[in-house]
Amino acid sequence: MKIIVAIKQVPDRDAPVRIDTAGTWIDESDLQYALNEPDAYALEEALQLKEKHGGEVIALCAGPESVGTTIREALAKGADRAIHIACDDLGARDALGVARLLAAAAKQESPDLILTGLQSEDLGQGQTGVIVAELLGLPHATLILHIEKTDAGIEVKRELEEGWFQNIQLPTPAVLTIQSGGNKLRYATLMGIKRARMKEVKQLTAAELGADGNPVVVLEEIVLPTKKKSTQMLTGTPKEVAAALVEKLRFEVRVL
Amino acid sequence: MSGVLVVIEQRAGKISRISWEALSAAQRLGAADSVTAAVLGAQTEAAAAEIAAKAPGKVIRVEHPLLAQYTADGFVLALQQLIQKESPAYVVLPHTYQVRDYAPALATRFGQVLIGDVTGIAEGPVFTRQIMQGRLNGNYRPTGEGPCFVSVQAGAFPADSSASSAATIATFTPTIDASQIRTKPSEPFRAGAQAVDLSSAPMIVAVGRGIKDQGNIPLVEALATALGAELGASRPICDNGWLPMERQIGSSGQTVAPKLYIAAGISGAIQHLVGMKASQCIVAINRDRAAPIFEVADYGIVGDLMEVVPALTEAVKAARQ
Numbered sequence: 001m002k003i004i005v006a007i008k009q010v011p012d013r014d015a016p017v018r019i020d021t022a023g024t025w026i027d028e029s030d031l032q033y034a035l036n037e038p039d040a041y042a043l044e045e046a047l048q049l050k051e052k053h054g055g056e057v058i059a060l061c062a063g064p065e066s067v068g069t070t071i072r073e074a075l076a077k078g079a080d081r082a083i084h085i086a087c088d089d090l091g092a093r094d095a096l097g098v099a100r101l102l103a104a105a106a107k108q109e110s111p112d113l114i115l116t117g118l119q120s121e122d123l124g125q126g127q128t129g130v131i132v133a134e135l136l137g138l139p140h141a142t143l144i145l146h147i148e149k150t151d152a153g154i155e156v157k158r159e160l161e162e163g164w165f166q167n168i169q170l171p172t173p174a175v176l177t178i179q180s181g182g183n184k185l186r187y188a189t190l191m192g193i194k195r196a197r198m199k200e201v202k203q204l205t206a207a208e209l210g211a212d213g214n215p216v217v218v219l220e221e222i223v224l225p226t227k228k229k230s231t232q233m234l235t236g237t238p239k240e241v242a243a244a245l246v247e248k249l250r251f252e253v254r255v256l
Numbered sequence: 257m258s259g260v261l262v263v264i265e266q267r268a269g270k271i272s273r274i275s276w277e278a279l280s281a282a283q284r285l286g287a288a289d290s291v292t293a294a295v296l297g298a299q300t301e302a303a304a305a306e307i308a309a310k311a312p313g314k315v316i317r318v319e320h321p322l323l324a325q326y327t328a329d330g331f332v333l334a335l336q337q338l339i340q341k342e343s344p345a346y347v348v349l350p351h352t353y354q355v356r357d358y359a360p361a362l363a364t365r366f367g368q369v370l371i372g373d374v375t376g377i378a379e380g381p382v383f384t385r386q387i388m389q390g391r392l393n394g395n396y397r398p399t400g401e402g403p404c405f406v407s408v409q410a411g412a413f414p415a416d417s418s419a420s421s422a423a424t425i426a427t428f429t430p431t432i433d434a435s436q437i438r439t440k441p442s443e444p445f446r447a448g449a450q451a452v453d454l455s456s457a458p459m460i461v462a463v464g465r466g467i468k469d470q471g472n473i474p475l476v477e478a479l480a481t482a483l484g485a486e487l488g489a490s491r492p493i494c495d496n497g498w499l500p501m502e503r504q505i506g507s508s509g510q511t512v513a514p515k516l517y518i519a520a521g522i523s524g525a526i527q528h529l530v531g532m533k534a535s536q537c538i539v540a541i542n543r544d545r546a547a548p549i550f551e552v553a554d555y556g557i558v559g560d561l562m563e564v565v566p567a568l569t570e571a572v573k574a575a576r577q
Contacts, residue, residue, distance in 0.1 A: 096364060121388075130360040139328075165446070180495050216398065216399055241567070242570065
């Protein structure tokens with residue numbers, strides 16, 4: 001099976017995010033970046049399919065030069081090679097604009113499967129995989145926890161709401177968005193990190209892919225959420241806040 | 257292009273609360289009588305009647321035998337044809353797992369982009385949605401020329417629409433051929449009998465990523481025991497296998513509303529918040545003052561849960577003596 005995994009570099013989830021001076025994006029100075037966690041689950045699912053059925057895993061990532069570290073991480077974990085779509089205006093593109101880039105690059109490879117995380121941890125739009133499928137005319141399924149190869153294609157386990165699941169059969173090629181928790185993430189080994197340096201990273205540009213187009217949705221402004229509830233903050237040493245909270249639980253909430 | 261089309265989701269004839277919320281959001285984008293509600297399925301008569309009693313404009317039954325079971329292909333084809341016929345300026349959907357599965361593809365057919373999981377609508381219109389794990393809000397403006405697709409977050413709009421006169425009901429039969437449906441879904445199933453019912457627990461202590469290591473779980477367990485509370489968890493904890501899935505709280509787990517909910521080391525992603533924000537009293541313990549869990553908390557403690565939780569356990573034990 002030839003599998004493309006579309007991955008995204010996002011601000012590290014523990015990094016404090018601040019609004020930039022223009023108020024239209026986040027302040028990127030001193031920001032730590034990481035591989036989008038749902039994409040890490042997609043990569044893991046791809047690697048396990050390859051281990052079972054053979055084939056090739058290709059990491060596909062769009063973004064500025066700095067996404068190189070995330071691409072290396074995917075290669076160190078076991079992707080065979082990577083494609084980097086050099087693009088400095090990722091933030092200015094809407095979901096369709098980003099999906100056009102990924103779809104155009106994926107098309108050149110004619111993969112059996114395209115996997116990606118169900119959503120990104122920064123913008124959280126959760127649309128990229130579905131739009132890529134639509135642009136390529138491929139069937140898709142979302143929120144997938146497990147993939148099984150069948151004679152006719154694949155059978156996947158899809159998560160529904162409130163603890164329900166569903167199996168879906170699809171022909172291949174197909175696009176799947178992967179839910180977290182379906183597998184256990186591996187760490188890159190020292191050997192993997194060493195090998196990653198030798199692996200091929202193909203460079204493409206947005207212009208080469210002919211995937212430009214004006215956005216139809218614009219992120220105009222970023223603001224702090226307004227609070228709807230008044231929160232009493234308890235301060236002091238751990239012992240002091242514990243005592244203060246127990247007082248509240250006894251006399252105001254009356255649960256003790 | 258005018259008017260608002262709202263897509264109502266039904267399962268086995270039952271209309272979910274979030275669909276009524278979508279209807280209410282739709283009425284903010286156009287005059288009430290310019291709102292058309294569509295319901296899809298193989299049999300939609302009862303659902304359409306229920307909608308007509310609450311929606312002032314028009315209800316369209318989008319009926320086809322191939323819509324009996326949800327498939328992305330079937331829903332995209334049916335709604336594409338309906339939108340071409342009705343030519344609405346806005347298409348409003350409830351932000352459910354089902355909508356997430358097909359709406360981005362539907363919008364793409366019109367060269368548009370879904371503005372998903374919307375929590376607010378302002379003049380313009382400008383649509384607000386959460387970004388950066390709920391730490392910030394993004395305000396989005398549609399600039400395209402086609403219909404504007406919007407899905408609304410559960411609980412963001414009141415489900416309060418009412419109509420003085422009942423809507424008219426029409427039927428629309430889309431053209432769908434069985435060969436166009438590429439996926440074969442099975443009947444939904446549950447993983448197994450749920451051994452833990454958290455929904456009836458009066459007190460819950462829930463643990464999240466901030467616990468850092470499986471070896472630290474007993475710290476939180478001790479607090480739950482001292483309080484006589486059930487132990488719950490956010491998704492990453494169950495994904496890691498540190499606690500069983502049946503203790504997961506949130507959109508993919510259980511929905512709870514206890515008297516007391518203590519969130520220890522949970523940042524408060526929307527998927528978690530929808531499962532617990534109706535709790536009567538919420539206590540948040542988190543190192544990050546900007547964590548969205550503080551948005552819904554009654555009492556907040558900024559600090560290291562590894563220090564605060566054991567201190568709290570001791571204080572609870574002392575109070576109980």
